[in-house]
Structure formats: structure tokens, C-alpha cells
Amino acid sequence: MHFVSVIGSADSTLQSIDWIETRQPTSMAAPSNNNKELPMPACFHNPVTTVFGGGSLDQIARHCPGKVALVTFPEAEQLGLVARVRSLLGERLVCVIDNVQPNPDVAWLRGVHEAFWAQHGDCDTVLALGGGSAIDTAKALIVGTASGHFDELLELLASGKPFSPARHKTLVAAPTTAGTGSEVTPWATLWDAGQQKKYSLHLSCTWPSVALIDPELMLSVPAGVTVSTGLDALSHALESIWNHNANPLSDTFALSAIDDILDCLPRLQQDLGNRELRARMALAALKAGLAFSNTKTALAHSISYEMTLRHGLPHGIACSFTLPLVLGLAWGRDAGRDQILQKAFGRDLAAAQQRLRAFLHQLGVRTEFADYGVTAAEAQAMIDAAMQGARGRNFIGAQAA
Numbered sequence: 001m002h003f004v005s006v007i008g009s010a011d012s013t014l015q016s017i018d019w020i021e022t023r024q025p026t027s028m029a030a031p032s033n034n035n036k037e038l039p040m041p042a043c044f045h046n047p048v049t050t051v052f053g054g055g056s057l058d059q060i061a062r063h064c065p066g067k068v069a070l071v072t073f074p075e076a077e078q079l080g081l082v083a084r085v086r087s088l089l090g091e092r093l094v095c096v097i098d099n100v101q102p103n104p105d106v107a108w109l110r111g112v113h114e115a116f117w118a119q120h121g122d123c124d125t126v127l128a129l130g131g132g133s134a135i136d137t138a139k140a141l142i143v144g145t146a147s148g149h150f151d152e153l154l155e156l157l158a159s160g161k162p163f164s165p166a167r168h169k170t171l172v173a174a175p176t177t178a179g180t181g182s183e184v185t186p187w188a189t190l191w192d193a194g195q196q197k198k199y200s201l202h203l204s205c206t207w208p209s210v211a212l213i214d215p216e217l218m219l220s221v222p223a224g225v226t227v228s229t230g231l232d233a234l235s236h237a238l239e240s241i242w243n244h245n246a247n248p249l250s251d252t253f254a255l256s257a258i259d260d261i262l263d264c265l266p267r268l269q270q271d272l273g274n275r276e277l278r279a280r281m282a283l284a285a286l287k288a289g290l291a292f293s294n295t296k297t298a299l300a301h302s303i304s305y306e307m308t309l310r311h312g313l314p315h316g317i318a319c320s321f322t323l324p325l326v327l328g329l330a331w332g333r334d335a336g337r338d339q340i341l342q343k344a345f346g347r348d349l350a351a352a353q354q355r356l357r358a359f360l361h362q363l364g365v366r367t368e369f370a371d372y373g374v375t376a377a378e379a380q381a382m383i384d385a386a387m388q389g390a391r392g393r394n395f396i397g398a399q400a401a
């Protein structure tokens with residue numbers, strides 16, 4: 001049987017890429033190439049202009065049009081980053097929001113969003129300078145509502161239906177951690193710890209227009225955050241492989257990212273000031289981000305949301321401690337996917353899982369649910385529920401819903 005892929009519209013409001021497989025009658029099949037299967041046509045779409053390298057931040061004046069609002073993390077002021085942005089943008093910098101906390105929560109975001117649109121509605125660009133929390137906060141801030149009330153946006157997100165924002169601003173992202181890839185994806189995770197839930201924001205306008213990836217900005221990241229963000233990137237790469245939406249281009253980025261992370265991260269943990277390792281991890285996180293920008297994440301991330309909300313695990317740990325387990329669930333499901341996984345880990349599943357486990361243990365990350373106070377029965381229920389979640393259904397091992 002031959003298959004032809006038809007790629008869905010890239011500019012719908014809520015869905016950037018859809019993969020639709022259409023079976024064609026045998027008579028329309030392409031001629032065989034000496035019985036060797038050709039890969040199906042695949043489209044890779046990422047609209048973000050990406051600048052990578054030391055000193056990239058110095059290019060913000062060129063890439064941020066008009067009046068600019070800076071969204072950043074609390075340590076940025078002391079690190080001299082706010083002053084640097086001010087000197088690069090001069091009077092065009094009209095607003096600084098520098099109190100972004102890890103995992104932006106709607107309880108905090110509500111007031112910030114409403115004040116931003118009331119006081120700086122005429123600002124053109126939001127510059128996110130920080131980790132995934134600052135970038136995701138900025139993604140929420142650029143989306144304005146007709147009423148000016150933040151809850152209007154939450155209601156639209158909760159409905160799960162596509163929508164066009166009433167107004168929006170341009171987003172430029174300069175990551176200061178090497179992990180989330182949020183600078184090259186359209187997604188933002190908004191947390192609601194009070195209600196024990198999360199919202200996923202995803203619109204055409206939440207793709208950053210430009211990503212400025214400057215490894216120099218990552219030199220100050222402490223050891224714990226260096227490890228958890230690096231593992232987030234590893235998880236993105238693997239999740240893009242054991243994914244129904246994988247394609248040869250996402251695989252290429254993912255495999256390269258996995259190689260780099262397995263090699264670099266333990267050495268970087270011991271040598272945080274090593275510029276070469278910082279640069280390699282920054283590039284690895286970018287490659288992993290590009291990979292999952294076209295596939296979305298899968299089961300490990302679906303499980304992670306519960307582990308962050310209920311058990312307080314940092315995002316990067318929550319989405320990586322299950323990787324050896326999820327590798328076992330993925331293995332043997334699809335010959336093509338096995339081939340890619342084996343390029344990274346060799347042909348023996350037990351050895352592959354052991355290698356991943358040892359890698360995580362070496363970094364000080366425990367790999368069993370019991371290590372986090374979750375019983376075997378709770379863990380199974382969590383996995384079953386995660387398989388049915390939006391991200392879980394991307395997993396090649398998920399049962400048909």
C-alpha cells in the first residue's frame with residue numbers, strides 16, 4: 001500500500017500544522033524504486049527568523065519594531081540585562097515587566113495582562129528575555145481581548161475552539177535558558193495551580209517573529225536549572241520521534257539534539273562557566289525546539305503536567321524522569337520509529353533504557369514514580385489518563401481514543 005501526505009493549512013488560527021494521510025488507489029502509486037520504499041512527502045514549517053550566536057542580543061533594535069515592552073525574569077535586573085536592553089532600545093523601551101515567576105499562573109497573569117493592555121495598548125512589540133516562563137508570559141501578553149479582560153482569553157482557551165484574537169502584538173524572544181524551545185514554537189503553557197489545571201495557548205500570532213539565541217545569556221543559569229532545562233530539551237527531541245507527526249526533517253533535528261545533550265549536559269553540570277558547552281546546549285535546545293515545533297510533544301509531557309501541578313516538580317524534571325519508561329512503551333510500535341530510536345540508542349531496548357536511566361541518575365534525577373511519592377496504582381492511572389490527553393494522543397503507543 002502506498003500513501004501520500006497532504007499537509008493542512010499552516011495559517012489557521014489554532015492549528016499550525018496538520019498531517020493528513022490519504023490512501024491512494026494502487027494505480028496512482030508512484031513507480032517503485034527497485035522495491036525500496038521512498039519516504040512520504042513531508043513538509044517542515046517554522047516561520048521564526050532565528051539568529052544564533054554570542055552577542056545575538058545586540059541585534060534587538062533591528063528586530064523589535066516600534067515601542068517595545070520587555071518581559072523578563074527577576075534576576076535580569078541584577079545581571080545587568082535590563083540596563084543593556086535599555087541602552088540598546090533607548091526611548092523605544094516603554095515598559096518593563098521583570099517579576100515573571102516560574103510557570104506563569106493565571107492568578108498573577110490576570111492583573112499583569114489587564115494593566116499592560118490598559119497602560120501600553122499602543123506598544124508594538126513584546127520582547128521576551130528569559131526562560132520558558134518569560135517567553136510564555138509574553139505569548140499571553142501579546143494576545144489582547146475585545147473587553148480588555150483577561151478572563152475573556154481564558155474562556156476562549158477553555159472552550160477549546162479556534163478563535164482569532166481581537167488584537168495582538170509582535171513577539172520577539174531571546175531565551176536565557178537552554179531548554180524549552182519556546183522561542184521557535186507557537187505554544188504557551190499557562191498554569192492554574194488553584195484549579196489544578198493548565199491552559200495551552202496557540203495562535204498564528206504566538207509564533208515569535210524573531211528568536212535571538214545568545215549562549216552568553218545562559219552563563220549565569222544555576223546548576224539545577226541548567227539540568228532541568230537541558231532535560232526538557234532532551235524530552236522534546238525524544239517526544240518528537242515517538243510521535244505520529246514525526247517526519248524526516250524533525251527526526252534529523254531530534255537525533256542531532258539527543259547526541260549533543262547526552263554528551264554535553266553531564267559535563268556542563270560540572271563546568272557551568274564553560275562557554276563551548278553552553279553554546280552546544282543552546283544549539284541542542286534550539287534543534288529540539290525546531291523538531292517538536294512540527295510534531296508537538298507526546299506522552300512524557302502529558303504525564304508531566306500532573307506531576308508539576310500535583311507534586312510540584314520543575315517542568316524539565318517532570319517531563320524527563322519518565323523517558324526510560326516511555327521509551328519502553330514506544331519500542332516495537334512502529335518499525336520506522338524503532339529505526340530512528342535505534343540510531344540514538346542502539347538495537348537493544350534494555351540497554352537503551354539503562355543508558356537513559358544512568359544518564360538521568362548521573363545528573364541527580366530519580367527515574368521512578370515511587371521516588372516522587374506516587375504509588376504504582378496512581379502512576380498507572382496517571383499514564384492511562386495522559387495517553388488520552390491532547391499531547392498523549394500524539395504518542396505512537398497511545399490506544400485509539
Ligand SMILES: NC(=O)c1ccc[n+]([C@@H]2O[C@H](COP(=O)([O-])OP(=O)(O)OC[C@H]3O[C@@H](n4cnc5c(N)ncnc54)[C@H](O)[C@@H]3O)[C@@H](O)[C@H]2O)c1
Binds near residue numbers: 181217315
Ligand atoms: N512554550 C513551549 O513550547 C514550552 C516548552 C517547554 C516548557 N515551557 C514552559 O516553560 C516554563 C519553564 O521554563 P524554563 O525551564 O526555561 O524555566 P524558567 O523560565 O521558569 O526559569 C527557571 C528559573 O531560572 C531563572 N533564570 C532564567 N534564566 C536565567 C539566567 N540566565 N540566569 C539566572 N537565572 C535564570 C528564572 O528566574 C527562574 O527562577 C514552564 O512554565 C513550561 O511550561 C514552554
